Amino acid sequence: MKSYHDIAGDGGSRILEQVAEQRARIADGLAGVRHLVAVGSGKGGVGKSTLTVHLAGALLARGLRVAILDADFNGPSQARMAGVQRAVFVPPASSNGSGAASGTAKMALPRTANGIGVFSMGSLIPESEALDFESAAHGESHTWRATKEFALLGEILRSFEWGTLDVLMFDLPPGAERTVQYADFLGARTSFVLVTIPSEVSRGVVARSVAALAKGSHRVLGYVENMSGYYCHDCHAVKPLFVSSAPAALDIPCLGTVPFDPELARSCDLGIPFTSERETLVGQALDQIAEQLLNRLDSTSEHPR
Amino acid sequence: MKFLCVPCDSPMKLQTVSPDDRGSLSVVYSCPECGYEMAMLTNAFETQMVQSLGVRIGPQSTEGAGSATDASGGRCPFSAMLPGKDGAREDSTQAKVSDAVEPKAVRWTAAAEARLENVPAFVRPMARAGIEQFARDNGSLEVDEKILDAARTFFGM
Numbered sequence A: 001m002k003s004y005h006d007i008a009g010d011g012g013s014r015i016l017e018q019v020a021e022q023r024a025r026i027a028d029g030l031a032g033v034r035h036l037v038a039v040g041s042g043k044g045g046v047g048k049s050t051l052t053v054h055l056a057g058a059l060l061a062r063g064l065r066v067a068i069l070d071a072d073f074n075g076p077s078q079a080r081m082a083g084v085q086r087a088v089f090v091p092p093a094s095s096n097g098s099g100a101a102s103g104t105a106k107m108a109l110p111r112t113a114n115g116i117g118v119f120s121m122g123s124l125i126p127e128s129e130a131l132d133f134e135s136a137a138h139g140e141s142h143t144w145r146a147t148k149e150f151a152l153l154g155e156i157l158r159s160f161e162w163g164t165l166d167v168l169m170f171d172l173p174p175g176a177e178r179t180v181q182y183a184d185f186l187g188a189r190t191s192f193v194l195v196t197i198p199s200e201v202s203r204g205v206v207a208r209s210v211a212a213l214a215k216g217s218h219r220v221l222g223y224v225e226n227m228s229g230y231y232c233h234d235c236h237a238v239k240p241l242f243v244s245s246a247p248a249a250l251d252i253p254c255l256g257t258v259p260f261d262p263e264l265a266r267s268c269d270l271g272i273p274f275t276s277e278r279e280t281l282v283g284q285a286l287d288q289i290a291e292q293l294l295n296r297l298d299s300t301s302e303h304p305r
Numbered sequence B: 001m002k003f004l005c006v007p008c009d010s011p012m013k014l015q016t017v018s019p020d021d022r023g024s025l026s027v028v029y030s031c032p033e034c035g036y037e038m039a040m041l042t043n044a045f046e047t048q049m050v051q052s053l054g055v056r057i058g059p060q061s062t063e064g065a066g067s068a069t070d071a072s073g074g075r076c077p078f079s080a081m082l083p084g085k086d087g088a089r090e091d092s093t094q095a096k097v098s099d100a101v102e103p104k105a106v107r108w109t110a111a112a113e114a115r116l117e118n119v120p121a122f123v124r125p126m127a128r129a130g131i132e133q134f135a136r137d138n139g140s141l142e143v144d145e146k147i148l149d150a151a152r153t154f155f156g157m
Helices: A015-029 A048-061 A145-159 A176-186 A200-214 A262-270 A281-300 B044-052 B089-101 B110-116 B124-137 B145-154
Strands: A033-040 A066-070 A117-119 A165-171 A190-196 A219-232 A237-239 A254-260 B013-017 B026-030 B037-041
Touching: A015 A145, A033 A048, A033 A176, A033 A281, A048 A066, A048 A165, A048 A219, A048 A262, A048 A281, A145 A176, A145 B044, A176 A190, A176 A200, A190 A200, A190 A281, A200 A219, A219 A281, A254 A262, A254 A281, B110 B124, B110 B145, B124 B145
Parallel strands: A033 A165, A033 A190, A066 A117, A066 A165, A190 A219, A219 A254
Antiparallel strands: A219 A237, B013 B026, B026 B037
16 A cells, blocks of 8 residues: 555645745745844843844945844834834736735835835734734634744745845744744744843843754854943943843853943834934944844854854 | 545545635545545644645646635635734725725726735735825825826835
């Protein structure tokens, strides 16, 4: 009697082939992107999204072509931070009647005031509403939801025009296990930057993400310590924000530190660029991190960690 | 998943997929040798798991997924993505726009509708609402290809 592997195909639906075709269309769509950089942490509330949008601004200021994909579908914040909450999605010009997901007609990305392409579910769903999916398995979303979200990520990657980019940044959701899931989905081309804050709790959680990523062949560029002190606009000094006696003990390079600046938080709430102010302390910190990031991208491209 | 006709030792072929019935699909296979037919009846978990892959279930040509129906009856796997409970996001979006400013209805030409079909299903409601508002702002109650091109230019696309 024949075994599973003796039989070619699945009798008609071509499920595995469809999944492979999806992945191939994603690869085609990202062919013009030089670097894929995922910003994660494992820990929530450390400023991944803030760092992503402002680091993108710092890279843009260095003359790079940058876009952001907000992969936190359940808690999207890039739409607000990047000022594309009211983005208008205009149908592409060409049409063969088979839809954007077929790979022939791609959607243009909404753009920030300074020209960064941004996709965020926050442009599609008001903040007062939650992302939900129709389901045959009512009330049992824990059994399928993650699969659906990654299929949605694939749909977004296939449907939008990423074009020629130097860096496509992914703003990841929190969770060490989620970081690894995204690493597996995005593949070996993707490099990771992890974000922590100067607290032992945060460092501990981020260390778990480092350990989890180290089990695979995932390339980790380093980490950024966010909220590394508080920048006082009155005395122009950085004061401690967390009582922390030990330095960050993560077994990956430190790309830089960013002090907490109320002006940066304000710019996020208002969706206005911040890093054009390179003369500010935070602007300089972000610029230095951008430089470190690019150096690491170039130096590790042939030798993933 | 594959099915084998044991007496013939022949792989069975997918014939039909019935529409979703309370989370269950009836997927009929037949043996190309003896003609024996059997149906796989999925439970809701199995149905949902395959749907969550974003693939379509049904007899297909080798040309790809576009010619097939999906597990929920031929719609895009993401057409029902919506905020809140079951219902049409498109309808709720339009209702909110209507409640807020009572805009005049905007017609879409067939060519413009065809271009809208190129927008991913989960983006389409917002795309429609945004374009209609752009048309109104530009003094038009009809969306045609000129309006779409103007919108692309206006929004820097």
